[in-house]
Amino acid sequence: MRFRIHRRDLPGRPDLTLPKWNAAIFIHGCFWHGHEQCRYFRLPATRTDFWKTKISGNAVRDARAEDGLRNLGWRVLVVWECAMRDHTTATLETLFEQIRGGATYVDLASGGDHLEVRAE
């Protein structure tokens, strides 16, 4: 698959873009991107407000980038760090499957003992 990384001319500078598949892919660190209800995301006990503000700002920016990309006709695929950590093979297989599929939005996360796939 041909891909480019961090295209500056696209909203959110996606980690990977696959022009042939109209796919923009983000690999999100669960902490920095505020992955809710994820065991890899816990607000630090010190300077909690600072981190809360910072991380929710990142999440707002992510949502804006996703909207912008979709408005430009890109499909958006989000791979969370927890999915890669807990279910590496299944995550990659599912990602490639989804790239070839028709979903316009895909979110891959760890559900503990299984991979959680949300596709729209």
Ligand SMILES: [Zn+2]
């Ligand atoms: Zn996570």
